Amino acid sequence: MSERQQALLTSGDPDTLRVALAGHPFCADLDVEHVRAMSQAASERELPAGGFVLRRGQPAAALALLLDGDVSLELTEPGDEPIVLETLHGGDPVGWSWLFPPHRWAFDARCLTPVRLLQLDATQLRRLMDADPVFGLALTQRIGQLVVQRLQFTRAQLVEITHHDRA
């Protein structure tokens, strides 16, 4: 992304947000009109290393699409070291709890490096999905694909962790 595009993105220019959204892997092959609709709910956010993209128990108010930086998906019990479940990187979406009741995050997502992301307001997204069932289906399928992929990775992780001696 050029410096100009980045500056425009920071200023919230809707066209630049649309371009950034269209270029994100989560939106690959999504209908142009759907990307345009999503851009209305989008804003850019920058977080420092150590900042949180989302926190367990908090309202799941946005879908985050990572542009740059590394994020650690963590589960923490008070007083204990956090358990890192997975790391996410530029090009990854973060979180799907915004789509399903009770709309609360189940994990922490902590920035390992400075992070730049696109944030899509969940209330607006859900309203758009309700208003346009074709868009609703397209987005639900994408989230479904993401859930399936993460579930498969998690199963593979479990197999590798628990059946280590069979390897």
Add this chain to the structure above:
Amino acid sequence: MTALDVPTQGTLTSRPYQITTVRHQTHDIVTIDVAPQQHPIAFRPGQFDMVYVYGVGEAAISISSDPATPGLLSHTIRAVGWVTRALNDLQPGTRIGIRGPYGRPWPLEEAEGKDLVIVAGGIGLAPVRPAIVEALRHRERYGRIVLLTGARSPRDLVFRDDLDRWHADRGIDVHVTVDSAVRGWGGRVGVVTKLIPRVPFDPENAVILTCGPEIMMWFSAEALVKRGVPPERIYVTLERNMKCGVGTCGHCQLGPKFLCRDGPVFSWPEVAGLLDVREL
């Protein structure tokens, strides 16, 4: 003759070797370096030896050292059974028997002029290490060289010195991930297959070498095919209860294949259907 066919040099007679160094890779994995008591035997990356602990028994172990120095042979061993536990406890100076090398090696010649991508899980880095060393020695023959390696946790990572050195080497693009970590590990967490969609290489012009748990290789092959790699350019190495090493005893049979003789390196289409069959 296919890219994988090579004559087997090994016989059923083991030769004496002396352990020169024992390097502890992790809490249950060691690399033992051995020197031959007779003339050294050449090997090719991906081949394995039958390693004999006198009085205990034999185990099939991939060769993990540099093929250019057959006089200093290394085997990297995880303690999982009687023989491998005994091997983990041996000290420098101990004599062991080795017969081999056996099996089809990695098809490095086929990767010349193409990107070479290595996907290794856990101790699976050991059988591909000679291929990496060999490819880096002849760096000009390949396009991109990419290593994707993963382990159960940071403490289960093997060949850390090599990984650090390769990280600093511009000739190879190294990506490391672990399945599980606590804070303090600054790297990636997740399965190694997750790296496949995002690392830079040309899927239509690449050869892939994969080694690790069968489930990991299965997931890797799926992800590689999805990325656009032709299945026949994906190679895996299999290990199952090898005994004779020369395709006679049948202990390592997987359907129509004797892994010791027909493998251990196979192209994905040769074995993909076999790895799905529960009864095998």
